Amino acid sequence: MFLLPQPRADVEAPHAPVVDLVEDSETIEALLRICYPIKNPALDQPLNAIETMLRAAMKYEMEFPITVLTDHILSLAERTPLPVWAIACRLHLEHVARHAAQQLRVVTSLDFNSLGGMDGICAGDYYRLREFHRMPTPLGTQIAFLSPADTHSAEIDHSSREWSPVPFPDDQPPTLICRSSDGVEFGVHKDVLCAISSKFSDDIGALELTSDVADDTARDAQTTAQESKLPVLCVNARAALLAPFLRFCYPRMATPSLYDLHTITDVLCLAQMYNADTVAREVERFWEPEAKADPLCAYCVAVTRGLRERAQDAAKDSLGKSLDGVYLPELEDTPALAYHRLLAYHTSCRAAVTGLLERRFPPGDAAPLRPPLQLQVLPRKFLRHLPQNRSQPVLQPPRCPLVDISMEDSGPLPRRNG
Known part of the structure; x- marks a missing residue:
């Protein structure tokens, strides 16, 4: 080929198109070396670097690098099964x-602490691996590790809850329109909202400045419609949440019905966002009985909304039930680290109560609690005996740091298809 006529050296080569990529040069170079018919790069980098390469290969749909990198990761599962999982x-x-879960069969216990923050892993994934590890092998083979067994039961849609229009007092005409994020408008009264919320007061004040300019324009256009005179305040909440929130703002109105923990929590978050303390206190009355009835669900919902104190209370309430084999669709939206901390909290509290009972009934006594204690559920009457020593914060349920976690602590969860 070198005998073929070559282009003149002084001829400028045409400019090649440039594509900007977000990946670093090492990742792109490794992928291109796998693609080209040259010696593949040495895949002796740390696992996180291999993961970065594979993520980029999947992003750009590079089939051959995907195969090479996936096979390499599979080969590492025997030595490092949990990081590969x-x-x-x-x-x-x-x-x-x-494949990684099967390698973990020979491990006595799963050391999830080695995974650090468990970034990008949901509690549902954690639950399925834990169940696979503790179940007999014939049953374990039926588990789908990265999706719920019943995909329909895992779909939670609280956006389509029915709600009824808000019959606000009609003795005074509305002075403001509150528009929800899905376009529903509510006629309300400025004075009521300003008295309930300092943030509403600030937002309405800023809105009135804008409305003054709009009114001047409307007068110039000889607009006389009553609707044009009402300022519109846009609220970042769906109508199904804004409607009960506004009802709580009117003390003379009947208390709205809140459907479930998700709705209650979302209305509570809305009240906190607008510094509406009176509304928040009213909503919390709905939270407590629902949370005690389903503490695991309450814990998951509180964690994903960043409600730390509510999560701590739910963690304490959950001590009365074993978490083994308990699945909720909410686990798919909960960070694995939060679920791990809840399980560790259960283990620590069981150990504390077991130690308390064994000291109360030494082995030499004719105690009724024999064979040796293996508590799976903590009776409520024992909870008050948990140590209150500040040096053992794990045994203080109301302030347990094991549930001090929000979505930001563990990174974004992966988007799942199907």
Whole structure:
């Protein structure tokens, strides 16, 4: 080929198109070396670097690099099964997750602490691996590691809850329109909202300045419609949440009905966002009985909304029930680290109560609690005996740091298809 006529050296080569990529040069170079018919790069980098390469290969649909990198990760599962499982969760690689889980069969206990923050892993993934590890092998083979067994039961849609129009007092005409994020408008009264919320007061004040300019324009256009004179305040909440929130703002109105923990929590978050303390206190009355009836659900919902104190209370309430084999669709939206901390909290509290009972009934006594204690559920009457020593914060349920977590602590959860 070198005998073929070559282009003149002084001829400027045409400019090649430039594509900007977000990946670093090392990642792109490794992928291109796999693609080209040259010696592949040495895949002796740390697992997190291999994961970055595989993520980029999947993003750009590079089939051959995907195969090479996936095979390499599978080969590491025997030595580092738990980190490989974590990568499979983040990249949604079902067969890799299954292979890593099978390698974990020989492990006596799962050391999830080695995964650190468990970024990008949801509590549902954690639950399925834990169940696979504690179940007999014939049953374990039926588990889908990265998706719920019943995909329909895992779909939670609280956006389509029915709500009734708000019959606000009609003795005074409305002075403001509150528009929800889905376009529903509510006629309300400025004075009521300003008295309830300092943030509403600030927002309405800023809105009135804008409305003055709009009114001047409307007068110039000889607009006389009554509707044009009402300022519109846009609220970042769906009508199904804004309607009960506004009802709480009117003390003479009947208390609205809140449907479930999700609705209650969302209205509570809305009240906190607008510094409406009176509304928040009213909504919390609905929270408490629902949370005690389903503390695991309450814990998950509180964690995903960043309600730390509510999560701590729910963690304490959950001590009365074993978490083994308990699945909720809410686990799919809860960070794995939060679920891990809840399980560790249960283990620590069981150990504390077991130690308390064994000291109360030493082995030499004719105690009724024999064979040796293996508590799976903590009776409520024992909870008050948990140590209150400040040096043992794990045993203080109301202030337990094990549930001090929000969505930001563990990174974004992966988007799942199907």
